[in-house]
Amino acid sequence: MDEAASHLERDHVHSVYERIAPYFNDSRYKAWPKVKQFLLEQEPGSIVVDVGCGNGKYLHINEDIFKLGCDVCRPLVDSAWSRGHEVQLCDGLRLPYRDGCFDAVLSIAVIHHMSTKERRIRAIKEMARTLRVGGRIMIYVWAMEQKRRKFEKQDIFIPWNPNPPLSPALRERGNGTQSVSDDSASSDKHKKVRSTSSMLDESGDLISPGQQKQQRLWFFSRSLDSVLDFTSLTVSRSSSSTLQSPVDEASESRSRRTSSRGLIRQMSSLFSSSSRTSLEEDVFISDPNEQVHKNDNRSSGNGNETVPVELVHDCSAVPLPDLVSYQRDQSTLEGHVEVDGKSSQQEPLQRQESTASLLESDGMSGQSSEQLKDSCLRYYHVFREGELTQFGRTVGG
């Protein structure tokens, strides 16, 4: 099982990242505010490790602390090195650091790439091992419950798009949002809330009354902190044998998040116009209360209704199953966006105003990009609400 798991990760995580590493320097891949905040909160003279650091985008934050980064992906690690960071090549399941040497550990969008529960727990255990008593760990993973996306399964493959096209509307809002965030780096939450709510309105129009959307947001705020909907866990390693603190920490950070939702949505709105985790191509507006209608007329529909987890090894040939038809449904309803019948693997982000299609240029440019897409299917395990906290409890011992 572990061998199969590691092969899956090799094919649908490691090799993909190696291929897409050159794109990571695009401006779309920005540091996330909460992570930045976490780093800035560290005491001067702290030692912090970013496990799964990629090209080191968090390693420049806070000059008063010493940061190490590590990753399995050589091109990304080399890129981080060239920026002057201290980085190593290593595997998150076997960290080459001595026990309790770090004041803080980061794991940002990493363990959702691990293909079994056992490996995810092992990864967290390893990180906890290297963390000193009283140290803090921050883990970010994709949440399953999202307001804009409906995942039918927890284990999925997501294609990566090298050229995410932006609709004029999105681009506008994206720019607007980004400039607001730049301005409000001193955390002017009010501004942030405003910019995000404009986004909500736009999407709110599409499906359901804005209010409903807002309420739902509130309801899902625990796991649904952003448009990209990451769930996060900030944990303190306590000296007691059972890790009581994760539950408290998590709820604490959750309640903090609820009150500072604006900040988080700001972060998310930064990324809605980017393709940081390649979600652009498959993000669509989904109202969880509405039924997702499957359209069987799709020519690309090779087994796209359901993809059982046990068939993951065959999945590279299969487009992402969850997203296919609802998108088309939308376009039928709205009549605004043109859907390219040939585009089979990617689903565009739909906005009411958008006449420029957000269809992947891939879909239209033919064979070679189809192949690139096929070979750039990344495996993700999206986390149910509470799943990550549970892991924390398992680990604390």
Place this chain on the structure above:
Amino acid sequence: MKLLTHNMLTSHVKGVTKGYPLIIKATEVKVNELEFNAQFVSRMIPKLEWNALIQAAEWLGRSQDLPSTLIPNYENDEEFLHKVHRILLEVEVIEGCLQCPESGREFPISKGVPNMLLIEDE
């Protein structure tokens, strides 16, 4: 790889219990100037395995009369802090390897980056 990093690194080969510190075999070393921050250095010192640092400095031929045990009140000894700053942060191993003291397994350092990846069986 800086020696501050090296101080955190250990061999994680299966079955090894005494994998720290990793023996440094350097073929290329660089010294860069880095802005001195006394507070940073003095706060870093308690987090180090001091003996490992002394050994590492020796392996690089840069013992620079660093004391084998920490002097009391080192926080106020500027000269000392400067020495520590230099050895911890300014000296970098660009090429070479790190050897597990117990198993002998060598982890290559290339272009400043140690490769700590193990093969499946290790």
